[in-house]
Amino acid sequence: MTDALPDILLSRFAAGPLRIGTRTSALARVQAENVAALIGKHAPGIETEIAPTQVSADLWPGDLAEVGGKGAFSKEIDRALVSGQIDIAVHCMKDVPGDVPLAEGTAFGAYLPRDDVHDVVITRDGTPLAGLPPGSLIGTSSVRRRAQLTMYRPGLRTERVRGNIDTRLDKLLEDGSHYAALVLARAGLVRLGILDRYHHEVLPVEFHSCDTGVVSMVPAVGAGTIGVQARHADGPVMRLLGELNDAVTTRYILAERTMLHMLRGHCNSPIAGYAARTADGRLSLFGMVFNRDGSELVRSHAWGDLDDAAALGSRVAADLLHQGAHRLISATRE
Structure with missing residues (x-):
């Protein structure tokens, strides 16, 4: 941290705490508390306060598309951020839509180091997914998971x-x-400290053809990543978030979300995207688009320079679109 920033922050929050906006769930609170702890390490003396907001999507039992898609997870928190009721907002990046602009005057100032991106299958008795008999009912709210x-x-x-x-x-x-x-995200169960309480099977993220007998689950765009959003005009806070930001994770998110944006995916789009760094230091991006039942798919995998993540995302999106991704995505709007 620069020498002047601690004093600037102490002056900025002399009259009250830095308010951290989040959803009301136990997982959202844990994630916000982790951000508060990081702020405490980087800016000692700055008091923080968790400001939970009940969001409409958490109360809705049906299809998210009926309440505005994934954007419903953040619209109330966005209003609190823009109006100055909170100073930062903490989000799971997989819940941030690709077809809805961020609230005017805001930006993500930090992406925390990416956690595990795997999905897990939770069962009552430890039966593996391959051992579940035909007709068994699997609970998941994700069209991406249902398709795969x-x-x-x-x-x-x-x-x-x-x-x-x-x-x-x-x-x-x-x-x-x-x-x-x-089927749930492993990262959330680990953050809550409850994964080991349940029989679980970790699904591989690498794509496998159906004839291998291996059930893989390519992650959602932004999986395992916490993003911290603030107002552009709040210079001290944006500078603080810059101190928290993980540069490699930022490249992953830029590649994945560039792909998502170009695909114009919506909340019901079965789109998977996963960026990772290779052993030789390059950036790998794998993208997939499915129809609703997984009977049709297009996929693309490309590599690029770590410092040119947006170009890699564009290249993978262009290849998917060339293969017919737009038709599959459009069909899921019906």
């Missing part, structure tokens, strides 16, 4: 299950539950 599950195991059924992680797990474990398994 159906692609590999067409005999399984899927059903939307909404709510916070603990609510979903309760639905699986309650007596008489009709769910055989849930």
Whole structure:
């Protein structure tokens, strides 16, 4: 941190704490608390306060498209940020839509180091996904997961299950539950410290063809990454976030979200995208677009320079569009 910034921040927050906006779920609070702890390390003496906001998407049991898509996860928090009720907002980047502009006058000032991007299958008794009999019901609210599950195991059924992680797990474990398994993000379970309480199977992120018998789950764009948003005009806070930002994760997110933006994906688009650094220091980006039931897909994989992430995202998106991604995405709007 520059020598002058601590004094600037102390002056900026002399009259009150730095307010951290987040959703009300247990996971959202943990993520906000992690950001608060990082701020405490980088800017000792700055008091922070968690300001949870109940968002409409967390209360809606149906299809997100009916309440404005993934943007419904953040619109109330965006209003609080723009109006100055909070100073920063903490988001899971996989929940930030690619087809909705950020609130005017705001930007992501920091991406924290990426956590695990794997999805896991949670069952009551430890039965692996490959061992679930045809007709078993799998709970997931993600069209990306539903498409990939159906692609590999067409005999399984899927059903939307909404709510916070603990609510979903309760639905699986309650007596008489009709769910055989849930598919959830490993990172969220680890952040809550509860992964080891449940029988779980980690699904590989590498794409496998269906004839291998391996069920893989290519991650969502932004998986495993926490983004911290602030107002452009709030110079001291944006400079502080610059201190928290992880440069490599920023490249991953830039590549993935450039691809997503060019594909014009919406909340019901089964789009997967995963950027990672290779052993020789280059940037790899894998992208996939499915139809709703996974019976059709297009995929692309390319490599590029770590410092030219946007160009890599554009190249993968262009290849997917050339293969017919627009038709698959348009069909999911119907």
